[in-house]
Amino acid sequence: MKMIKNDSKWVLSLYLQEGSYQYKFIVDGKWCYDILKPTQKDPLGNINNVLLVSNEPNPKPQSKSQPQNPPKSQSKSTKKPIEEPLSGRSLEFDIIHNNPPKDSIVFFGDSDIAYWDVQHYFPECSPLSCGVPGATTNHILRYTPFFLTKYQPKVVVLIGGENDLGHGVTPKKVAHNFEKILSLFQAHHVPLIYVSTKLEPNTRHLQQQYEETNSLISALCSSSESGALFVDCYADFLIAGVKPNRHYFESDGIHLSPKGYQLFTLKVREALKSLSFL
Structure with missing residues (x-):
């Protein structure tokens, strides 16, 4: 499908039914994808952008005659809280598994989880993967109550926060979201x-933010309760503690290579063993 140039942007308008769609671009005769948009691997291992279309109805507008706040005489216990429907990337989490087995080791988070073949690297425990490319700690926080009820996991390996920092979210905000999670x-x-x-x-300019985020979250995890x-795998991905080791990353400079996942597996395997889950 050919895109049309509109001012300084290339655009394409389509009417799509509700669902998940993978797409890619051809630029100067070469296939490519947008590293700033959500991505997903197809069955052949190709990385594509992914778009989730959700046709959620708009909430019913409140009548002008209806009071904004309930009368003081109304008991709070009579008001049933309304649970907002999942949408966007929070909904993408929910469609990964329909009826997952309970009491499993579950890997939860962003593209680092989505592209990690945990069944291959942890064959002895049949883990589950629940990862969505592009997910932030806001998306993870939004889905966590549903996640815990649906999966009822015995332990969870969580990765998230880098997408937040890439979009300008402060380390303190990332840590605040993690504390809620x-x-x-x-x-x-x-x-x-x-x-x-x-x-x-490709994120060396965020070095200070990455290190501050690690420090804040490490402190939250340090309590025995x-x-x-x-x-902490931050230093493991660096050469001489200074610059990222490109052998651990794909050519896009963002996603992990097989060697990167081998390193991840080593670190997480040690953690699971220390907690007697392996």
Whole structure:
């Protein structure tokens, strides 16, 4: 399908039914994808952008005559809380597994999880993968209550935060979201393993933000009552502690190569063993 140039942008308008669509661009005769948009691998291992179309109805407008706040005499217990429907990337999490087996080791988070063949690297425990490319800690936080109820996992390996930082979110905000996520896991008595951020070749300008995020989240996990284990792999992905080792990354300078996933597996395997899950 040919795109049309509109001012300084190339555009294409399509009417799509609700669902998930993979797409890619041809630029100067070469196939490519947008690294700033959500991505997903097809059955052949090609990385494509992915678009989720959700036709959710608009909420019913409130009548002008209806009071904005309930009368003081109304009991709060009579008001049933309305649970907002999942949408966007939070909905993408929910469609990965329809009826997942309970009490499993579950890998949860962004594209680092989505592209990690955990069944291959952890064959002895048949883990589940619930990863969405492009997911931020906001998306993860939004889905966590549904996730914990649906999966009822025995332990979770979580990766998230790098997409936030890439979009200008501060380390303090990322840590604040993580603290909320952690509190939900604590309420369900589910152990959490958080894998640190890692500096990629294309995100070297965010080095300070990555390191601050790791420091803040590590502190949240340090308490013996936290129920969380911080896996620090930041230095492992660097050469002489300075620059990212390109052997651990794909040519896009963002996503992990097979060697990168081997390193991830080594670090997470040690963590799972330390908690007696392997």
